[in-house]
Amino acid sequence: MYKLNVTDSFSAAHRLLGYDGACQNLHGHNYKIRISINCRELDEIGLALDYKVIKTALAGVLDELDHAYLNDVPALAGINPTSENLARYIFEQMSRAISKPGASVNEVEIYESEKSSVIYTRD
Numbered sequence: 001m002y003k004l005n006v007t008d009s010f011s012a013a014h015r016l017l018g019y020d021g022a023c024q025n026l027h028g029h030n031y032k033i034r035i036s037i038n039c040r041e042l043d044e045i046g047l048a049l050d051y052k053v054i055k056t057a058l059a060g061v062l063d064e065l066d067h068a069y070l071n072d073v074p075a076l077a078g079i080n081p082t083s084e085n086l087a088r089y090i091f092e093q094m095s096r097a098i099s100k101p102g103a104s105v106n107e108v109e110i111y112e113s114e115k116s117s118v119i120y121t122r123d
Helices: 051-063 083-097
Strands: 002-014 027-039 103-113 116-121
Touching: 002 051, 027 051, 027 083, 051 083, 083 103, 083 116
Parallel strands: none
Antiparallel strands: 002 027, 027 103, 103 116
C-alpha cells in the first residue's frame, strides 16, 4: 500500500454556533490541510497517482472555502463550520474527485492553528 500526502491551505472566517466562548464570535483562521490517499498499485511508469491529480482536486474543493464566511457557504448549509465538520466535508468531496481504481482517500487533517488539528478518516 502506498500513502500519498498533499498539503494546501486556505483562509476563511466563521463563528461557531452554540459554542460558549470566544469562538462564538466572528473570527478567522489560516487553515492548513493535509490529505492522504491510499493506492494499492503503481502504474506502468511507477506512479501510484500523479500528485498533480490530487493537488488539482484539492484546490477545486478549497476554492469554494477560501476567503469565505464559512457559515454562509451553500455546501455547508446546516452544518456548524467546526474543524471537525470541515475535515469530513473535504474528505467526502475528495473521495468523489479521486476516481482512479485502487486509490481512495485515507484521511484529511485540518490545522486551524500551528498547534491544533483534527483528522477525519473512515474506518
